[in-house]
Amino acid sequence: MNNGSMNPERIVRDSPRMTRDDRFTFHCDTSIDCFTRCCHDVTIVLTPYDVLRMKQALQIDSSEFLEKYTVSPFGKDQKIPAVILKMDPETKRCPFVNAGGCSVYADRPWACRMYPLGMAEPDTPTPTEQAFHFLIREDLCKGHGAGKEWTVSDWIAAQGIEDYDAWGAAFKELMLHSFWNREELLTPEQIEMYYMACYDIDRFRRFVFQTRFLQLFDVDEDRVEAMRTDDCELSDFAMQWLKFSLFHEKSLKLRHGAEKAARAAMKKSGQTIHE
Numbered sequence: 316m317n318n319g320s321m322n323p324e325r326i327v328r329d330s331p332r333m334t335r336d337d338r339f340t341f342h343c344d345t346s347i348d349c350f351t352r353c354c355h356d357v358t359i360v361l362t363p364y365d366v367l368r369m370k371q372a373l374q375i376d377s378s379e380f381l382e383k384y385t386v387s388p389f390g391k392d393q394k395i396p397a398v399i400l401k402m403d404p405e406t407k408r409c410p411f412v413n414a415g416g417c418s419v420y421a422d423r424p425w426a427c428r429m430y431p432l433g434m435a436e437p438d439t440p441t442p443t444e445q446a447f448h449f450l451i452r453e454d455l456c457k458g459h460g461a462g463k464e465w466t467v468s469d470w471i472a473a474q475g476i477e478d479y480d481a482w483g484a485a486f487k488e489l490m491l492h493s494f495w496n497r498e499e500l501l502t503p504e505q506i507e508m509y510y511m512a513c514y515d516i517d518r519f520r521r522f523v524f525q526t527r528f529l530q531l532f533d534v535d536e537d538r539v540e541a542m543r544t545d546d547c548e549l550s551d552f553a554m555q556w557l558k559f560s561l562f563h564e565k566s567l568k569l570r571h572g573a574e575k576a577a578r579a580a581m582k583k584s585g586q587t588i589h590e
């Protein structure tokens with residue numbers, strides 16, 4: 316979560332690094348003066364699991380969710396699009412905040428759950444440079460130093476972050492892949508494929524079930540059945556498909572004799588296929 320006055324690099328550089336056992340004191344409820352102030356003019360980068368949880372909560376299709384509630388800026392220095400929660404252009408409010416608080420509270424994004432904790436992760440962790448947490452202190456937030464003392468672990472458990480971390484693991488692996496350190500750029504078709512597989516899960520489902528996809532890839536039948544209705548299973552599969560098609564990893568198996576057809580189909584969409 317970033318409210319624009321924060322400089323992420325400076326925060327990560329200057330904030331004391333916290334382990335899971337480190338403690339902080341924090342309190343937030345409807346009685347606090349600053350209630351929902353943190354839901355205004357804020358940059359919330361969404362993960363695929365965030366999108367999936369919120370579109371399920373709203374009972375809408377992922378394409379509709381993305382269209383209505385997100386923006387995907389794509390600057391010239393970016394290799395892949397990010398998906399960001401769209402604030403109201405006039406009031407700068409999050410579309411989900413109201414007088415009672417967050418209307419999607421049970422399914423709020425990872426960044427909203429974590430606040431006021433942040434997390435930084437090096438691209439290539441080493442024994443001395445590992446992921447760490449840090450406390451975000453902003454003038455607008457009056458919750459610091461009051462109420463309960465938390466360990467970082469307790470906060471993570473209380474905010475329901477473990478599910479988000481578990482289902483987000485495959486996406487995180489994709490993000491930290493060494494492929495992104497190369498000069499190589501994705502084609503517009505590959506960028507579109509990445510966006511669909513990561514975020515537009517209902518469109519990806521149609522791509523899997525309404526094209527020749529399953530005639531080309533050898534996928535376990537139980538998994539195919541699960542993917543028909545279970546967004547999380549399908550999203551996990553989508554990450555494997557991206558590794559196969561973007562990074563040329565053998566994360567999926569082609570059916571016997573399907574290589575030629577798969578190569579032609581992928582070439583048509585601007586991709587190549589490993590031998």
Ligand code: SF4
Nearest residue numbers: 343349351353456458
């Ligand atoms: S600004 Fe801080 S204390 Fe106030 S509502 Fe947001 S998280 Fe809670």
Ligand code: SF4
Nearest residue numbers: 354409411412417427
């Ligand atoms: S999703 Fe909920 S918690 Fe997050 S900024 Fe919007 S209203 Fe606030």
